[in-house]
Amino acid sequence: MARIKQRAIELLSDGTVMRVIGWEKGEGNCDWSPALFENAAEMENFVYGDYAGANLSKYCLKFNRQEGKTLVVLKPCDTLSFRQLLHEHRIDREKFYVIGAGCKGMKDEKGGLLKCSACKGKEFEVYDEIIDDEEAQKTTALMDRMAGVIELEKMTAQERFDFWRGELSRCIRCNACRNVCPACSCIKCVFDNPASGVQSKAPVTDFEENMFHIIRAYHVAGRCTDCGECSRVCPQNIPLHLLNRKFIKDMNELYGDYQAGVGENERTPLTSYTKEDAEPGIVYERGNA
Amino acid sequence: MQKIGVFVCWCGSNIAGTVDVEAVSEAMKSVPGVVYSANYQYMCSAAGQKLIADAIHEHHLDGIVVASCSPRMHENTFRKTAEAAGLNPYMVEIANIREQCSWIHKDKEEGTAKAIVLARTAVAKLLHNKPLQAGTSAVTKRALVIGGGIAGIQTALDVADAGYEVDIVEQRPTIGGRMAQLDKTFPTLDCSACILTPKMVEASQNEKINIISYAKVEKVDGFVGNFKATIRKKARFVDETKCTGCSLCMSKCPSKKGKDEFNMEMNNRPAIYIPFAQAIPNVAVIDPEQCLKLKTGKCGLCEKVCTAGAINYKQQDELIEREYGAIVVATGFKPIDPSPLNEYGYADNADVITSLELERLMNAAGPTKGTLLRPSDLQHPHEIVFIQCVGSRCDENTKRGKPYCSKICCMYTAKHAMLIRDKYPDTKVHVFYIDVRTPGKNFDEFYRRAVEQYGVDYIKGMVGKVAKEGDKLMVRGSDLINNQQVEIAADLVVLATAIEPDPTARSIGTMLTASMDTNDFFTEAHAKLRPVESPTAGIFLSGVAQGPKDVPETVAQASAAAAKVIGLLAKDHLVTNPCVAYSNELLCNGCSQCEKVCPYGAITYIEKEVRGPGVREVRRIAQVNPAVCQGCGACTVTCPSGAMDLKGFANKQIMAEVDAICL
Ligand SMILES: Cc1cc2nc3c(=O)[nH]c(=O)nc-3n(C[C@H](O)[C@H](O)[C@H](O)COP(=O)(O)OP(=O)(O)OC[C@H]3O[C@@H](n4cnc5c(N)ncnc54)[C@H](O)[C@@H]3O)c2cc1C
Ligand code: SF4
Ligand code: SF4
Ligand code: SF4
Ligand code: SF4
Numbered sequence: 001m002a003r004i005k006q007r008a009i010e011l012l013s014d015g016t017v018m019r020v021i022g023w024e025k026g027e028g029n030c031d032w033s034p035a036l037f038e039n040a041a042e043m044e045n046f047v048y049g050d051y052a053g054a055n056l057s058k059y060c061l062k063f064n065r066q067e068g069k070t071l072v073v074l075k076p077c078d079t080l081s082f083r084q085l086l087h088e089h090r091i092d093r094e095k096f097y098v099i100g101a102g103c104k105g106m107k108d109e110k111g112g113l114l115k116c117s118a119c120k121g122k123e124f125e126v127y128d129e130i131i132d133d134e135e136a137q138k139t140t141a142l143m144d145r146m147a148g149v150i151e152l153e154k155m156t157a158q159e160r161f162d163f164w165r166g167e168l169s170r171c172i173r174c175n176a177c178r179n180v181c182p183a184c185s186c187i188k189c190v191f192d193n194p195a196s197g198v199q200s201k202a203p204v205t206d207f208e209e210n211m212f213h214i215i216r217a218y219h220v221a222g223r224c225t226d227c228g229e230c231s232r233v234c235p236q237n238i239p240l241h242l243l244n245r246k247f248i249k250d251m252n253e254l255y256g257d258y259q260a261g262v263g264e265n266e267r268t269p270l271t272s273y274t275k276e277d278a279e280p281g282i283v284y285e286r287g288n289a
Numbered sequence: 290m291q292k293i294g295v296f297v298c299w300c301g302s303n304i305a306g307t308v309d310v311e312a313v314s315e316a317m318k319s320v321p322g323v324v325y326s327a328n329y330q331y332m333c334s335a336a337g338q339k340l341i342a343d344a345i346h347e348h349h350l351d352g353i354v355v356a357s358c359s360p361r362m363h364e365n366t367f368r369k370t371a372e373a374a375g376l377n378p379y380m381v382e383i384a385n386i387r388e389q390c391s392w393i394h395k396d397k398e399e400g401t402a403k404a405i406v407l408a409r410t411a412v413a414k415l416l417h418n419k420p421l422q423a424g425t426s427a428v429t430k431r432a433l434v435i436g437g438g439i440a441g442i443q444t445a446l447d448v449a450d451a452g453y454e455v456d457i458v459e460q461r462p463t464i465g466g467r468m469a470q471l472d473k474t475f476p477t478l479d480c481s482a483c484i485l486t487p488k489m490v491e492a493s494q495n496e497k498i499n500i501i502s503y504a505k506v507e508k509v510d511g512f513v514g515n516f517k518a519t520i521r522k523k524a525r526f527v528d529e530t531k532c533t534g535c536s537l538c539m540s541k542c543p544s545k546k547g548k549d550e551f552n553m554e555m556n557n558r559p560a561i562y563i564p565f566a567q568a569i570p571n572v573a574v575i576d577p578e579q580c581l582k583l584k585t586g587k588c589g590l591c592e593k594v595c596t597a598g599a600i601n602y603k604q605q606d607e608l609i610e611r612e613y614g615a616i617v618v619a620t621g622f623k624p625i626d627p628s629p630l631n632e633y634g635y636a637d638n639a640d641v642i643t644s645l646e647l648e649r650l651m652n653a654a655g656p657t658k659g660t661l662l663r664p665s666d667l668q669h670p671h672e673i674v675f676i677q678c679v680g681s682r683c684d685e686n687t688k689r690g691k692p693y694c695s696k697i698c699c700m701y702t703a704k705h706a707m708l709i710r711d712k713y714p715d716t717k718v719h720v721f722y723i724d725v726r727t728p729g730k731n732f733d734e735f736y737r738r739a740v741e742q743y744g745v746d747y748i749k750g751m752v753g754k755v756a757k758e759g760d761k762l763m764v765r766g767s768d769l770i771n772n773q774q775v776e777i778a779a780d781l782v783v784l785a786t787a788i789e790p791d792p793t794a795r796s797i798g799t800m801l802t803a804s805m806d807t808n809d810f811f812t813e814a815h816a817k818l819r820p821v822e823s824p825t826a827g828i829f830l831s832g833v834a835q836g837p838k839d840v841p842e843t844v845a846q847a848s849a850a851a852a853k854v855i856g857l858l859a860k861d862h863l864v865t866n867p868c869v870a871y872s873n874e875l876l877c878n879g880c881s882q883c884e885k886v887c888p889y890g891a892i893t894y895i896e897k898e899v900r901g902p903g904v905r906e907v908r909r910i911a912q913v914n915p916a917v918c919q920g921c922g923a924c925t926v927t928c929p930s931g932a933m934d935l936k937g938f939a940n941k942q943i944m945a946e947v948d949a950i951c952l
Contacts, residue, residue, distance in 0.1 A: 065906065088880040089894075089909055186930040187908075188876050196931045197944050219929040271885035271927065 080261030115228025438466020440832025513827030879909025
């Protein structure tokens with residue numbers, strides 16, 4: 001932490017950047033939240049370490065059109081979201097100074113984060129410099145990322161339906177999942193837009209939450225980097241990552257392995273057409289399998 | 290509140306037979322927004338249209354729903370009716386209660402219930418319709434013909450004759466296509482070259498026709514009337530403007546191991562060659578795989594002997610960009626490779642040949658100078674077996690060949706049999722067939738002549754095995770009429786192999802977004818009524834690219850395609866479809882997802898100051914070029930925020946339709 005902090009203060013002082021997006025301590029010991037630092041004095045509260053789970057890339061949206069550069073501290077998996085936002089032309093690379101921060105897996109008050117148990121590796125997709133204070137080992141994922149999806153796939157359609165109805169019935173529509181999601185970055189979300197017809201439609205039946213989540217999952221399909229933030233922030237502990245991972249697994253199987261936010265290619269499997277693409281009938285065939 | 294009229298058509302008994310039309314028009318009366326509802330025997334008739342026009346005037350309707358056949362049939366008719374009666378033509382919705390209802394239901398009660406839902410759905414959509422104005426776009430008065438076989442040549446000649454420019458892009462070094470490889474042609478048995486080459490010459494001499502040979506179309510952008518094609522003209526290492534076609538270079542070239550494609554690779558040709566004597570353009574081409582100079586840097590003999598100074602080893606591919614109003618696909622066919630069909634032993638026996646190879650063996654410019662000699666030992670064959678339907682008419686599940694009939698094989702096999710019997714009367718000729726199919730003017734007479742006059746032995750049945758024994762080919766098959774197995778010791782076996790579209794057809798189809806069937810033949814806009822148009826506007830079909838056919842049929846279709854092209858190029862402006870996409874700049878993220886899925890490249894981006902309630906900032910915004918947009922709607926469903934919408938098929942309209950069906 002010390003080196004990141006020191007470097008950030010340096011860059012602030014020499015005018016390279018005008019602000020820093022990082023973390024600060026909250027009320028509890030384990031409760032660190034994203035914060036903005038605009039000068040060396042404010043940087044006193046900057047922290048990095050075990051509880052810096054939050055993915056800061058989405059906050060870049062706010063500063064893209066502002067004067068000067070913004071420093072953002074990103075963990076390896078956070079850089080995928082950053083890259084995806086670059087692909088979608090939502091942020092400009094030259095507006096940000098990215099410090100890649102080494103990470104050996106994050107925690108909260110209950111222990112290791114769920115998203116970290118399926119760690120996608122320690123490579124930085126985008127960075128200006130890497131500061132590996134933590135001397136993070138090349139840790140391997142603790143579990144197969146798709147294990148939960150495979151369990152769901154084994155269920156009958158009715159069991160699966162019941163499972164999701166059960167899970168989603170707990171949703172209180174606090175919108176935390178959407179608000180934290182770096183893919184859910186629309187200037188005006190359809191669910192906040194009375195004219196969209198979607199917003200008014202959702203609340204009329206008990207299918208509301210399901211509708212919300214299904215629509216959201218479709219909107220982020222192909223763009224979701226599986227950063228795991230939605231499940232992390234959900235106060236109702238709904239396993240939203242399973243929904244997104246199902247899409248990822250299907251896309252991998254139908255169009256070849258793909259990780260959103262990796263590489264230079266802006267096209268996702270769902271926004272590119274090749275002659276080898278699966279025909280739409282595949283949905284029917286799989287449904288019958 | 291809008292005033293909507295609903296008009297339910299009986300279509301004689303086509304609809305009224307399975308849909309209670311009276312009940313449908315009655316039910317519509319209670320649908321919110323509907324102020325008038327009627328039914329009539331034929332809405333598309335003059336009387337039916339008058340009924341609509343009168344109702345529009347009398348009830349001051351501001352929109353109409355016609356519950357009738359598919360919009361593909363009469364949407365235009367009713368739009369014109371409405372327009373004449375003072376309504377905006379886009380305030381017309383069609384409920385398809387024929388193709389999507391009466392024709393697919395047997396039970397009248399079910400059919401009626403569904404027709405009511407479909408009509409109600411159309412009303413729900415219409416309540417959100419807005420009047421739209423069609424724009425116009427200019428037409429580039431030039432046509433592109435892809436493929437220079439007889440089909441492409443004929444289309445080009447006819448279009449040029451009407452005074453329009455035509456470019457023929459041909460992938461091979463010469464135009465002519467398969468017909469150039471044929472010896473004689475049925476049913477008149479005139480020499481193929483004698484009737485084809487005058488047309489080739491005519492094309493090359495026509496000022497309006499520009500032949501771009503040894504080239505391929507790499508990219509096509511744009512839309513009907515305004516296509517833009519990128520054509521790659523491959524380096525032939527010979528300057529077309531200088532080469533006189535003297536062929537001196539060919540005789541001097543020391544590399545002689547190139548396979549002569551024109552002669553079905555039955556003999557070799559030099560690295561520098563002119564495919565055949567009457568090639569157009571009559572210009573040599575260097576095969577870079579065979580040329581010693583290009584491969585090793587040593588040789589250069591052709592450059593030394595060429596008096597015209599036409600050789601240029603440094604020539605590069607050339608990219609040509611041109612605009613066209615119409616595109617004709619005339620990519621033709623190739624015979625399938627029969628090697629995988631083991632029973633015929635094609636891969637293992639030199640004396641098992643395809644019919645196209647036989648054409649070359651009988652042709653004076655062929656590898657044997659026109660004397661029929663079998664490939665293995667160059668002896669006269671005395672007993673010849675023809676096998677028809679090789680790889681045609683196969684059970685799709687066995688994946689052993691094509692499911693379709695190749696159409697031309699019965700006739701050319703009769704032709705071959707007859708020509709051989711005529712020239713070599715000492716030769717016995719047998720033909721194994723499943724059916725002999727010879728409809729067509731003078732065709733059956735032609736086949737009967739083969740049997741009756743020339744004594745060709747036709748055996749109904751399939752061949753099970755062709756095996757080499759000594760210098761004979763033992764052909765075992767069944768004779769279904771005499772119900773016995775037969776075995777013939779043949780000197781030569783000729784396979785009437787199925788034909789399939791040129792291997793490049795699929796990529797051309799994708800490039801043009803022209804639809805194809807599962808066999809890669811291009812599909813027509815309507816199997817009966819629009820046989821030479823592709824469903825994609827501005828794309829026309831000519832020759833075997835659309836389906837197997839012989840020369841007379843190819844030429845007829847080629848001229849038909851030309852007529853359609855001329856009809857298009859004769860227009861100065863085209864009315865554009867106003868149902869195009871547009872983005873709401875207050876909602877647009879500038880994320881480029883729509884641009885990536887747009888198959889027509891209609892979407893671009895600008896940086897723009899966006900102003901709205903509480904908003905004033907510069908943003909990256911999607912913009913649709915309405916002249917390029919085809920209204921496919923791909924962008925609207927990709928856009929997460931709903932910024933992209935389609936006029937005439939707005940998200941709201943679609944949602945209203947879904948609601949009307951589900952609620
Ligand atoms: C063995 C045999 C015998 C026959 N005998 C007779 C007969 O006696 N009488 C008769 O009426 N018919 C006969 N036919 C049928 C006749 O050959 C066809 O009807 C005719 O050749 C069809 O012409 P086409 O222009 O459609 O196709 P093609 O002749 O195949 O011409 C297509 C042209 O397009 C070019 N091309 C393909 N793809 C591209 C691309 N992507 N870009 C640029 N150029 C491309 C090809 O190189 C070719 O030059 C016979 C056929 C066979 C196989
Ligand atoms: S739910 Fe859809 S519309 Fe809303 S923010 Fe997410 S992606 Fe955008
Ligand atoms: S965070 Fe959880 S409770 Fe809140 S909207 Fe998302 S799923 Fe529902
Ligand atoms: S509707 Fe959208 S995707 Fe389709 S052509 Fe128009 S702009 Fe392109
Ligand atoms: S997909 Fe939608 S939000 Fe994204 S650029 Fe296109 S119109 Fe704008």
